[in-house]
Amino acid sequence: MKPFDHLVLILGVIFLCLPVVMALMSSTHAAIDIHTNGLSLLPGGDAMATYGKVLTHRGGFTGDVTGLLMLRNSLILGLGFAIGKIVLSMMAAYALVYFRFRFATALFWMIFTTLLLPLEVRIMPSYQVMAQLHLLNTYSGLIIPLLASATGTFFFRQFFRSVPDELLEAARIDGAGPVKFFIDILIPLSKTMMSAIFIIMFIYGWNQYLWPLLMTTDESFYTLMRGIKSILQVWIGSQIPDYNEAFALAVLAMIPPVAVVVVFQRMFIKGLTESDK
Amino acid sequence: MAHITLKDVSKTYSGSAHSAVSGVDIAIQDGEFIVLVGPSGCGKSTLLRMVAGLEAISGGQVHIGDRLVNDLDPAERDIAMVFQNYALYPHMTVRDNMAYGLKNRGASRQELAQRVQEAATLLELGPYLDRKPRALSGGQRQRVAMGRAIVRQPAAFLFDEPLSNLDAKLRVTMRMEIRKLQKRLGTTALYVTHDQLEAMTLADRLVVLNGGQIEQIGAPLEVYRTPASTFVASFIGAPAMSLLDAHVESGRLVLAGHQVARVHAGDGPLTLGLRAEDLRIAPQGLPMDVEFIEELGAQRVVYGLVDGQRLAVVETGAKSISQRVHIAIDPQRLHLFDTVSGRRRDIVVEQQIPSHAHL
Known part of the structure; x- marks a missing residue:
């Protein structure tokens, strides 16, 4: 059975990795090369030129949009989402779990049911609200409406409920008030949970397409996702789309999420194996 | 160092018809070791938590020293508590665990280091100060929990079944250590347990609780020799x-x-x-x-x-x-x-009759 197991696993690896390798290799060929010979699995000679152009070439109608700018915008969106969502949902969960107030449970379930609704359902009203607040074409407008996170609140709530009550009581006797307990005890204990949510939310923010498309008309807010799309859109006359650039951009777009997963997964696993409550 | 006085203390949980604790009067002397003992659900932990301030007091008064503490926060009551599961902060080192309470009270860095060092020496925790709680054995964790209480030099120690998570042998050693430590520091202690042997060996005075009420207060031997009710009689002593x-x-x-x-x-x-x-x-x-x-x-x-x-x-x-x-x-x-009330009846037993004398 051993060789068969390996075969299945190897096939799986190839199935998952081949497209990535193909994108990476194709991005090192010239556009014309890809157009005539199709995708390739071997490196070509245009890597430096393509990546250099993608990162620094000024494109768009205004001639100001470079790959670096798009990378920066995507990072702001990804980090803004991840950090904002963690801060907000942790505080919401803290209030729900540790403070007794009327309708706390009802409130939680109200938050929870919003999990069932995807962003697209409320995208028009959200847009309208942002428009009325004059927040179109701003980073705040891009990030703030999506910060409330039912998923994050739910996960943190479950985690806080698993923290033994005695810890809170010991802290109260030790003279820690609500803020101190949150900062000194709960946040350090939540590291594992925070890194898990960070991974999910960063990628969620990084991959946003429809929302930035709607919210921003100013090209300086272009994200990588929109950049890739716009490169492939230039079917004007007999022009060949810059496949190589699209691939290069896709590869660039992959690096930060992969880095985030690698770094935080290590923390995540470390947290899982070390925690001993 | 302080005496603790409980006057007609009662606790009724909201939504519950009868009270978990009612009419409890205890006057604890300065430096006394009092053990609250009773079966599970008798209200002993509730009573302790009311003294600690972790549970609101429904009726009566609790004084620690000369202060009425009914409405004070746990931190303001000048008490330290040792929990059954130790409740150490898992992400802090032993040193930080012990220092946390003092730090929150604004102790100077120097005083902090000195007090932690003293407590560590007393409890033989010196080599473990920089470890996290998870790297310690059950007995060592228990010691850290005690260290955390000692460092603060509180008016009273409150123990909530601190030894029930330890194995039998360690329980006996720790029991002796707690007793020695308390005598040495002379701090008033209130200790909750369901183990009558632990209660007998530790206490200056026992408080036997049943159904939220005091059955008997007295020195261990006094309680053992003259149990006030059938409940106390069957609870204290083994075999019963x-x-x-x-x-x-x-x-x-x-x-x-x-x-x-x-x-x-x-x-x-x-x-x-x-x-x-x-x-x-x-x-x-x-x-x-x-x-x-x-x-x-x-x-x-x-x-x-x-x-x-x-x-x-x-x-x-x-x-x-x-x-x-x-x-x-x-x-x-x-x-x-008495067959009905179960209370002790002090009846004069007169003369010795050969017990085999048949009617």
Whole structure:
């Protein structure tokens, strides 16, 4: 059975990795090369030129949009989402779990049911609200409406409920008030949970397409996702789309999420194996 | 250092018809070691948590020192608590765990280091100061929890079943250490346990609780020798005191058709309490059918039935025991309780009558 197991696993690896390798290799060929010979699995000679152009070439109608700018915008969106969502949902969960107030449970379930609704359902009203607040074409407008996170609140709530009550009581006797307990005890204990949510939310923010498309008309807010799309859109006359650039951009777009997963997964696993409550 | 006074303290949980604790009066002297003991659900932990301030007080007054603390935060009550599961902060080192309370009170860095060092020396925790709690054994964690209490130099220690998570052997050592430490520091201590042996060995005075009310307060031996009720009698001491239905017939206490003693009491039923070690197997006396024998090494406990009622006898001999034995009862060492209320009745037991005297 051993060789068969390996075969299945190897096939799986190839199935998952081949497209990535193909994108990476194709991005090192010239556009014309890809157009005539199709995708390739071997490196070509245009890597430096393509990546250099993608990162620094000024494109768009205004001639100001470079790959670096798009990378920066995507990072702001990804980090803004991840950090904002963690801060907000942790505080919401803290209030729900540790403070007794009327309708706390009802409130939680109200938050929870919003999990069932995807962003697209409320995208028009959200847009309208942002428009009325004059927040179109701003980073705040891009990030703030999506910060409330039912998923994050739910996960943190479950985690806080698993923290033994005695810890809170010991802290109260030790003279820690609500803020101190949150900062000194709960946040350090939540590291594992925070890194898990960070991974999910960063990628969620990084991959946003429809929302930035709607919210921003100013090209300086272009994200990588929109950049890739716009490169492939230039079917004007007999022009060949810059496949190589699209691939290069896709590869660039992959690096930060992969880095985030690698770094935080290590923390995540470390947290899982070390925690001993 | 402080005395603690509980006056008519009661607790009723919202939504519950009857109270978890009611009418509790305890006056604890400065430096005294008080153990609250009782079966689970008797309200002992609730009472402790009310003193700690972790549970709101529904009625009555709690004074620590000369301060009324009913409405004070736990941190303002000048107490330290040791929890059953230790409740150490898992992400902090032993040093930080012990220092946290002091740090929150704004102690200087130098004072902090010095006090932690003192406590660590006292508890032999020196080598472990930079470890996290998860790298410690159960006993060491227990020590850290105590260290955290000591460092603060509070007016009182509150212990909530601190030894129940340890194995039997460690429990005995830690028990002694807690006792020695408390005597040495002279800090008032309130200790909750369901283990009557722990209660007996640790306490200056025992408070036996049942159903949220005090059954008896007294020194361990006093409680053991003169239990105030059948509840206390059966709870304190192992094996438990045997409680048998007896009755008085014209001045004679009669059990299973045998005259046990001559008493000054009116006719009627009584509950007779007999400690296993006050009884012995004799050539003649109360006949008992042996059911089973527990070998404990130094002694053995013989369980049997006297007229259908369970009786335990401690016996030190090694010879085999027949199916039917006779029990000698010392009339000076029997306990009499009211059959209905279960309260102790101090009836004069008069003259020694040969226990085998048949009616």
